[in-house]
Amino acid sequence: MDYCKGRITKLLVDYFGNDFRRITHALDVLKHSEKIMESTEIYDYDIMIASALLHDIGIKKSEAVLGHNNGKTQEEYGPPIAEELLKKINFPPEKITRVCEIIGNHHSRSRFDYIELKILKEADRIVNDLESG
Numbered sequence: 490m491d492y493c494k495g496r497i498t499k500l501l502v503d504y505f506g507n508d509f510r511r512i513t514h515a516l517d518v519l520k521h522s523e524k525i526m527e528s529t530e531i532y533d534y535d536i537m538i539a540s541a542l543l544h545d546i547g548i549k550k551s552e553a554v555l556g557h558n559n560g561k562t563q564e565e566y567g568p569p570i571a572e573e574l575l576k577k578i579n580f581p582p583e584k585i586t587r588v589c590e591i592i593g594n595h596h597s598r599s600r601f602d603y604i605e606l607k608i609l610k611e612a613d614r615i616v617n618d619l620e621s622g
């Protein structure tokens with residue numbers, strides 16, 4: 490899909506607005522996912538980019554509705570928002586399903602044997618470690 494990275498980055502930025510910390514986190518996770526992808530044979534580029542950029546997209550609604558967020562609430566609130574956003578850019582439906590499965594599973598034991606899920610978890614762990622110094 491042409492300009493996939495640019496389109497999804499815009500969705501992310503429009504959605505998070507002035508929450509620069511979350512935007513930076515997502516971009517860092519994308520950067521580390523891309524680094525890991527260099528040494529990985531099989532992956533779907535669009536699914537990887539979308540999953541990395543939108544993996545924490547449920548945070549804002551979780552905080553608005555519940556007043557807090559954690560891994561479990563992010564997994565719950567994230568997929569419907571990711572689906573809505575990705576539909577706007579005509580992201581292929583079968584890839585949306587997969588991205589939503591990945592977002593809905595990125596903080597718990599893997600229920601899917603997807604390389605993109607594995608890469609996202611590893612990249613998120615690296616970035617979280619770097620952020621907590």
Ligand SMILES: [Fe+2]
Nearest residue numbers: 518544545613
């Ligand atoms: Fe994250």
